[in-house]
Amino acid sequence: MGRRPVAGHEVTRRPWLYLAPALILLITFTYVPVGNMVFYSFHKWDGLDVTMEPAGLDNYARVLTDERYWRVFLVSLYYLAASFAQIAIALYFAVVLSFQTRFRNLFKGILFFPYLLNGVAVGFVFLYLFQPDGTLDTVLRLIGLGDHTRQWLGDPDIANLSLAGTSVWRFTGLNFVLFLGAIQSIPGDVYEAAEIDGANRWHQFRHIIVPGIRRIISLSFILAISGSLSVFEIPFIMTGGANGTRTFVVQAYETAFQFRQIGLASAMAVVLLLLVLLITWVQRRILPDEEVTLS
Known part of the structure; x- marks a missing residue:
């Protein structure tokens, strides 16, 4: 029996299926924390309060x-x-x-x-x-x-x-x-x-x-x-x-x-x-x- 021909879009999508787990882990544990870190850097926050006070560039100026x-x-x-x-x-x-x-x-x-x-x-x-x-x-x-x-x-x-x-x-x-x-x-x-x-x-x-x-x-x-x-x-x-x-x-x-x-x-x-x-x-x-x- 011959193999079923694979559609072009399926061939294109298949590599992403293999890359998906690594990309999910990379985004979750690298890029999302970095994004949060950049967001926190523009605020005054003690890590416990529910709300954050905007600080603009004050933190960077202090550093x-x-x-x-x-x-x-x-x-x-x-x-x-x-x-x-x-x-x-x-x-x-x-x-x-x-x-x-x-x-x-x-x-x-x-x-x-x-x-x-x-x-x-x-x-x-x-x-x-x-x-x-x-x-x-x-x-x-x-x-x-x-x-x-x-x-x-x-x-x-x-x-x-x-x-x-x-x-x-x-x-x-x-x-x-x-x-x-x-x-x-x-x-x-x-x-x-x-x-x-x-x-x-x-x-x-x-x-x-x-x-x-x-x-x-x-x-x-x-x-x-x-x-x-x-x-x-x-x-x-x-x-x-x-x-x-x-x-x-x-x-x-x-x-x-x-x-x-x-x-x-x-x-x-x-x-x-x-x-x-x-x-x-x-x-x-x-x-x-x-x-x-x-x-």
Whole structure:
């Protein structure tokens, strides 16, 4: 028996049937909350009252002019520097482990394991590590460096460095996996041809690997900038934003749930979203996504 011919409109409608569940979830849990957030940002609301008081642009003016709200962006510079360190460390190990190396599967697992841990668990682990007379101070004393013990989370001069170091440990694995997958997608005969021409590992890295994974490097920089602006878990769990470690997202969280200023916190979130989109657009203009072919 022959197949029943499918009408043209049915063929056109069929892909949407497969996309419908994902679109419904995306709209429900992403676009609708974002729309509500934008709506709240133009009102004064404590999150409990039935009615909202229109505020116009007052919330945005307060976010952009009050030093308390934009000064915390300076804390993001610590995490931005930490993100660049993550990229450098991850790229180094991805290049090394992409070639034949003893126990490379073991090292891959060790590098990626921290990213699998829950952010709250990582915060508590490093909280015990950095506490006075904790693990780090004990290790320093054992190796004869007891004079270098500090209030790692209590001293405002080094608290952000400690938190940024924690983020390096946790997120290096993500960049490592991205780089490793991109490097392994480069055809092997390209390396063989380079070796025949006398190229050493440095030449292969410079002229084959870097051009071949340019898109992933660009993506990593985008994630680094957006991630450094939206840090929340590590400072919130480890210090609660004390001692000069309050980030913009922690400030927005406290504004919404501690001071019950939902409209102002929503305006802060919208400003952060627009800032991330602007930085991403500028970065894509500076580093356009070019087609790279090595095969």
